[in-house]
Amino acid sequence: MNHTRKAFRTTLMLGVLALSMLVSACSQPGAAPSPSGAAEGGEAAAPGTGGSAIGFIFVGTKDDHGYNQAAYIGSEAVEQAFPDMKVLRSENVPETAEAERVMEQMIKNGAKIIFPTSYGHLEPSLNVAKRHPDVAFFHQGGLKTADNLGTYFGTIWEPNYLAGVTAAQMSKTGKLGFIVSVPIPQVLLNVNAFQLGAQSVNPDATTSVVFTGSWCDPGQQANAANSLIDAGADVLGQHQDCTKTVIETAERRGVMSVGYHTDASALAPEGWLTGSVWNWSDLFVDMTRTAIDGSFKGSIYDGKYRGMLKDDVVQLTDFGASVPEDVRTYVLEQKQAIIDGTLHPFAGPVKDQEGNVKIEEGAEPDAEELEATDYLVEGVIGSIPK
Amino acid sequence: MMIADILTGAIRSGTSVMLASQGELISERAGVINLGTEGSMLCGALGGFAVTVWTGNPWLGVLAGGIAGMLISAIHAFLVLACGANQLATGLTIMFFGMGVTSFLGRGFVSEQIVGFNPVPIPFLSDIPFIGGILFNHDPLTYLAILFVPCLWYVLFRTRLGIVLRATGERQEVLFASGINPKLVRYLAVLAGGFLAGVGGVQLSVAFTHSWVENMTQGRGVVAVALVIFASWMPARAMLGAYLFGAAQALQLTVQQQGLPISPFFLFMVPYLLTLAALLIVERKQRSLMPESLGKVFAGDGAR
Numbered sequence: 050m051n052h053t054r055k056a057f058r059t060t061l062m063l064g065v066l067a068l069s070m071l072v073s074a075c076s077q078p079g080a081a082p083s084p085s086g087a088a089e090g091g092e093a094a095a096p097g098t099g100g101s102a103i104g105f106i107f108v109g110t111k112d113d114h115g116y117n118q119a120a121y122i123g124s125e126a127v128e129q130a131f132p133d134m135k136v137l138r139s140e141n142v143p144e145t146a147e148a149e150r151v152m153e154q155m156i157k158n159g160a161k162i163i164f165p166t167s168y169g170h171l172e173p174s175l176n177v178a179k180r181h182p183d184v185a186f187f188h189q190g191g192l193k194t195a196d197n198l199g200t201y202f203g204t205i206w207e208p209n210y211l212a213g214v215t216a217a218q219m220s221k222t223g224k225l226g227f228i229v230s231v232p233i234p235q236v237l238l239n240v241n242a243f244q245l246g247a248q249s250v251n252p253d254a255t256t257s258v259v260f261t262g263s264w265c266d267p268g269q270q271a272n273a274a275n276s277l278i279d280a281g282a283d284v285l286g287q288h289q290d291c292t293k294t295v296i297e298t299a300e301r302r303g304v305m306s307v308g309y310h311t312d313a314s315a316l317a318p319e320g321w322l323t324g325s326v327w328n329w330s331d332l333f334v335d336m337t338r339t340a341i342d343g344s345f346k347g348s349i350y351d352g353k354y355r356g357m358l359k360d361d362v363v364q365l366t367d368f369g370a371s372v373p374e375d376v377r378t379y380v381l382e383q384k385q386a387i388i389d390g391t392l393h394p395f396a397g398p399v400k401d402q403e404g405n406v407k408i409e410e411g412a413e414p415d416a417e418e419l420e421a422t423d424y425l426v427e428g429v430i431g432s433i434p435k
Numbered sequence: 436m437m438i439a440d441i442l443t444g445a446i447r448s449g450t451s452v453m454l455a456s457q458g459e460l461i462s463e464r465a466g467v468i469n470l471g472t473e474g475s476m477l478c479g480a481l482g483g484f485a486v487t488v489w490t491g492n493p494w495l496g497v498l499a500g501g502i503a504g505m506l507i508s509a510i511h512a513f514l515v516l517a518c519g520a521n522q523l524a525t526g527l528t529i530m531f532f533g534m535g536v537t538s539f540l541g542r543g544f545v546s547e548q549i550v551g552f553n554p555v556p557i558p559f560l561s562d563i564p565f566i567g568g569i570l571f572n573h574d575p576l577t578y579l580a581i582l583f584v585p586c587l588w589y590v591l592f593r594t595r596l597g598i599v600l601r602a603t604g605e606r607q608e609v610l611f612a613s614g615i616n617p618k619l620v621r622y623l624a625v626l627a628g629g630f631l632a633g634v635g636g637v638q639l640s641v642a643f644t645h646s647w648v649e650n651m652t653q654g655r656g657v658v659a660v661a662l663v664i665f666a667s668w669m670p671a672r673a674m675l676g677a678y679l680f681g682a683a684q685a686l687q688l689t690v691q692q693q694g695l696p697i698s699p700f701f702l703f704m705v706p707y708l709l710t711l712a713a714l715l716i717v718e719r720k721q722r723s724l725m726p727e728s729l730g731k732v733f734a735g736d737g738a739r
Contacts, residue, residue, distance in 0.1 A: 110649065112546035141538060141649060257692045262703045266653050267644035269684070272448045276688040279440040293546070294646045301553065301645075316548065402694075430694040 097185030097340025100161025108167035123329030144169025208325035213246025226277030258431035449681020455659035458631025465624030470526025473656025474533020479633025504633015604726030
C-alpha cells in the first residue's frame with residue numbers, strides 16, 4: 050500500500066515538473082540564426098500577382114505597445130492604399146508549423162502576398178514559399194531568403210544609438226539597464242548601439258543587460274526592471290515585443306525609460322525620454338505595390354532589404370517633457386549626422402567585453418555585417434551564451 | 436545588499452505562485468489534484484485586470500479574479516466529482532482551456548492601463564535594516580497573502596473544519612460514515628482552491644506587473660502544483676517553496692547583471708532545477724505525507 054502510494058507520488062511530481070518545464074519552454078522561442086544565401090530553383094512567374102487578398106501574421110496581439118502593434122499599423126496602411134484587396138490578419142500565431150497552416154489558409158483565401166512579421170515565422174514561411182512559388186513573401190527581420198521570399202527590416206540600431214546618447218545625458222548614476230529577450234544578433238546589436246551611444250557622451254557609462262528568455266513575459270519583465278533599478282540603474286531600455294510593463298514599472302519606481310517599437314510616451318509622462326520605433330506604413334505599401342505590379346524579382350525587396358533612418362523606415366520619437374532643450378538639440382544634431390552619413394554608430398574601433406577589437410579603426414560596417422553580431426561591446430555588463 | 440535585493444525580488448515574484456499553491460494545497464488535502472491551476476490563475480489575472488480597468492478599484496479586481504478562478508475550477512470539480520473523469524487529464528484540459536479562453540477574451544485589455552496595487556511601506560517596520568525592505572515594503576495584496584498562510588495552517592490543523600477537509604483526502608469512508616458528504620467537501624475545496632489561484636493571478640496582473648498579456652502566467656500555475664508536493668501538503672512549506680522559486684528567478688536576474696560568464700539559458704533553468712532538487716531531497720528524507728485518497732473519487736453507496 051505504502052509502496053504504491055510512494056510510486057504514485059514520485060510519478061506525479063516528476064510529471065508535474067516535466068509539465069512545468071514544458072509550459073515554460075513553450076514560451077521561449079529558440080534562437081539559432083544561421084545566415085545563408087538565397088535558395089535556388091522555382092520558375093513560376095511574378096510572385097505576388099493576381100491575388101485578391103494580402104495576408105499578415107503576427108506573433109502577438111495588435112495592441113501590445115510594441116513589435117506587433119508597429120507591424121499592425123503597417124497593415125492598416127496597406128488596407129487603405131489597396132481598397133480593392135482584402136487584408137487578412139492573424140494574431141497570436143505561434144512560431145511553429147501552426148504558422149504554416151495559417152499561411153496556407155490565407156493562400157486558399159486568395160492571398161498572393163504574405164507578410165510573416167515575426168523572426169521565428171521565417172522557417173515556416175520558407176516551407177510555404179517552396180510550395181507556392183506564385184506567392185510573394187515579405188518576412189520581417191529574417192536572415193535567409195528564397196526565390197519568392199524577401200526579408201525586410203530596419204536599422205533600428207541607429208535610433209537606439211541616439212536613445213543611448215539621450216539616456217547617458219539624462220542619467221545621474223551613469224548606470225543604464227537594458228532588458229532583452231534572447232541573444233539573437235538583432236538584440237545584441239541594439240544593446241551595443243545603446244551602449245556606444247551612451248559612451249559617446251559619458252565614457253564611464255555602463256549598460257547592464259538582462260535576458261528574460263521570452264519576448265513577452267510581464268512577470269519576468271517586472272522582475273528584471275525592479276532588479277536593475279535596485280542595482281542602481283536610472284534609465285531602462287529594452288528589446289521586448291510588449292514594452293508596456295517595463296515602461297510602467299520604471300515610471301512607478303521613479304526612473305526614466307526609453308521606448309522600443311512604438312511610441313509609448315503616454316505610459317510614462319514623467320520618465321519617458323525618447324524611443325526607437327518602426328515606421329512600416331510607407332514601406333509595406335511600396336512592397337505590396339511592387340509585388341502586385343509583378344516586379345518583385347529584381348526589386349530591392351527580393352533579398353534582404355534594410356531601411357535606415359534616412360529612409361524614414363526607423364525613427365526616433367519625440368522627446369519626453371523631462372528632456373531639456375540642450376539635450377534635445379545635441380541628440381538631433383547627432384541624428385542629422387547619421388542621416389547625412391557623417392556619423393556611423395559602429396565606426397571602428399569597437400571593442401568587445403574582453404577588449405578584443407571587433408571593428409577595426411576606420412571601418413564602417415554595413416547592415417549585413419552588423420547583423421552577424423555575436424558579441425557585446427565594452428561597457429556592457431552581462432554575458433551571452435557562448 | 437545583493438541578498439536583500441534577491442529576497443525582495445523573491446517575494447515580489449513568488450507571491451502569485453504562493454497563493455496558487457495554497458489553493459492547490461486545499462484542493463489536494465481534500466483529495467482532488469487540479470492541474471488546471473494555470474488556467475485558474477489566467478482567468479484570475481484577466482478577470483482581476485478587467486474589473487480593475489472598469490471600476491478603477493483593485494479590491495473589486497481581487498474579488499472578480501477570485502471568482503473567475505473559481506468558475507473555471509468548478510468545471511474541473513464537476514467533471515471529476517460528478518462525472519468521474521480522470522483528474523490529471525481533466526486538469527490538463529482545464530489548463531489549456533484557460534489559456535485559450537483568456538487569450539481570446541483578453542485581446543482588448545492588452546493596451547489598457549490601470550492604477551492597481553502599489554507598495555505601501557508599513558510604518559516603523561519598514562525602517563528595520565535588511566528585514567524592513569524585504570518584508571515590509573510590498574503592496575497590500577502581498578501582505579494579505581502572507582498573512583493567509585498561518586490562517587490556513589490554523590484552520591487545517593486546529594479546527595473541526597480542517598479535520599473534515601483532511602479526512603476527506605485521507606479516509607472518505609470514515610467521513611461518510613460520520614454523516615458528512617465527502618463530495619460536497621471536495622467541491623468546496625476545489626472551488627476555494629480555484630479562488631485562491633485566481634487571486635494569485637490578480638497579484639500577478641494587478642499588483643506585480645499592472646499588465647495583462649495572453650498566457651502571462653507562463654507556467655507559474657504548474658509550478659504551484661509541483662510546490663504542493665514538494666511541501667508535503669503543508670502550507671508553510673508551500674510558501675517557502677514558492678519564495679524559493681521566486682528567489683531563484685530573482686537570483687538569475689541578479690547574477691546576469693554581475694557579468695559572470697554564465698549562460699542566461701542555464702540560469703533560466705535554475706528555478707526549475709532548484710525545485711527539482713528540493714523535491715528529491717524531501718522525497719528521500721521524509722515518509723510520504725500524501726493524502727491517502729488523493730486522486731480517487733468516492734463512490735460509496737448513497738454518496739452519489
